[in-house]
Amino acid sequence: MKQIELTRTTAEGGGAMPGHAEFHPRGPLRTPHPEPAFLSVHEIDGHYGESYIVQRVSFRVHEGEILALLGRNGAGKTSTLRTIARLEQPALTHGEIWLDHQPLHAMKAFEAARAGCQLVPEDRRIIPGLTVEENLELARIVPRRGWEIERVYELFPRLRERRRQEGVTLSGGEQQMLAIARALVRDIKVLLLDEPYEGLAPVIVREIEKTLHHIREEGITTIIVEQNAVAALELADRAVILDTGRVVFDGTAKEVLENEDLKREYLAI
Numbered sequence: 001m002k003q004i005e006l007t008r009t010t011a012e013g014g015g016a017m018p019g020h021a022e023f024h025p026r027g028p029l030r031t032p033h034p035e036p037a038f039l040s041v042h043e044i045d046g047h048y049g050e051s052y053i054v055q056r057v058s059f060r061v062h063e064g065e066i067l068a069l070l071g072r073n074g075a076g077k078t079s080t081l082r083t084i085a086r087l088e089q090p091a092l093t094h095g096e097i098w099l100d101h102q103p104l105h106a107m108k109a110f111e112a113a114r115a116g117c118q119l120v121p122e123d124r125r126i127i128p129g130l131t132v133e134e135n136l137e138l139a140r141i142v143p144r145r146g147w148e149i150e151r152v153y154e155l156f157p158r159l160r161e162r163r164r165q166e167g168v169t170l171s172g173g174e175q176q177m178l179a180i181a182r183a184l185v186r187d188i189k190v191l192l193l194d195e196p197y198e199g200l201a202p203v204i205v206r207e208i209e210k211t212l213h214h215i216r217e218e219g220i221t222t223i224i225v226e227q228n229a230v231a232a233l234e235l236a237d238r239a240v241i242l243d244t245g246r247v248v249f250d251g252t253a254k255e256v257l258e259n260e261d262l263k264r265e266y267l268a269i
């Protein structure tokens with residue numbers, strides 16, 4: 001199958017939301033915004049210095065949806081998440097990102113986090129020397145608008161059991177739970193998960209999956225990047241596939257699961 005047949009929405013995308021139509025820091029949009037989405041990523045470019053890695057990436061996520069962002073090693077998945085979260089590298093050099101009417105493209109990382117964009121990086125970043133509960137307390141210092149810690153413990157009973165234990169001494173799966181829990185106690189609108197199943201035993205993966213189902217029931221919008229594409233697709237509503245920093249597919253998760261060409265060509269399944 002030719003790549004072009006798999007390409008659906010590279011020309012479609014987000015853009016200015018109602019009430020912000022005048023806000024065009026990087027020039028007018030090339031394509032009009034078809035309908036408002038909760039998170040609109042519109043023609044973003046991301047550069048590490050001279051390296052042009054994220055190339056005109058567009059997709060939209062509706063509130064409460066889980067989007068699987070997939071692609072082979074080096075396809076640009078982590079870079080895309082980092083660009084959306086407005087980390088310094090890669091630098092956003094073109095395009096717009098709107099989260100619930102807020103222009104993430106005009107923000108720095110801490111402002112994007114405050115606007116509700118919570119990235120859980122692959123290495124989980126548990127703070128050494130702090131207990132589970134202290135890791136959670138520290139995450140929620142400002143602003144106090146996210147989940148109560150008690151509510152997090154209901155979702156993750158294992159964290160309640162280990163609340164006095166130092167976070168870095170937890171198992172890999174428990175550390176992943178703590179990393180997600182920390183995002184929840186902040187004021188969260190969208191959860192960006194980079195390889196949450198990385199290095200975890202299948203039984204633990206299933207436990208985290210169950211939690212992500214609960215999180216979806218709570219109405220939290222999620223983008224999940226996973227090497228384990230089948231597991232991500234079984235969880236997700238929709239899927240975007242990247243190849244060399246570009247979107248090559250945007251559709252439902254079911255379409256990808258049923259499309260052998262797509263899976264072989266871009267996901268190595």
Ligand SMILES: Nc1ncnc2c1ncn2[C@@H]1O[C@H](COP(=O)(O)OP(=O)(O)OP(=O)(O)O)[C@@H](O)[C@H]1O
Pocket residue numbers: 048051053071072073074075076077078079080089
């Ligand atoms: N700090 C950096 N400086 C320059 N190039 C980078 C940097 N980080 C990543 N890249 C390059 O950007 C491209 C995309 O990398 P990225 O980590 O986003 O891919 P990925 O899809 O997350 O891959 P993986 O599945 O291996 O995690 C790769 O070619 C990589 O070499």
Ligand SMILES: [Mg+2]
Pocket residue numbers: 077078079
């Ligand atoms: Mg990656």
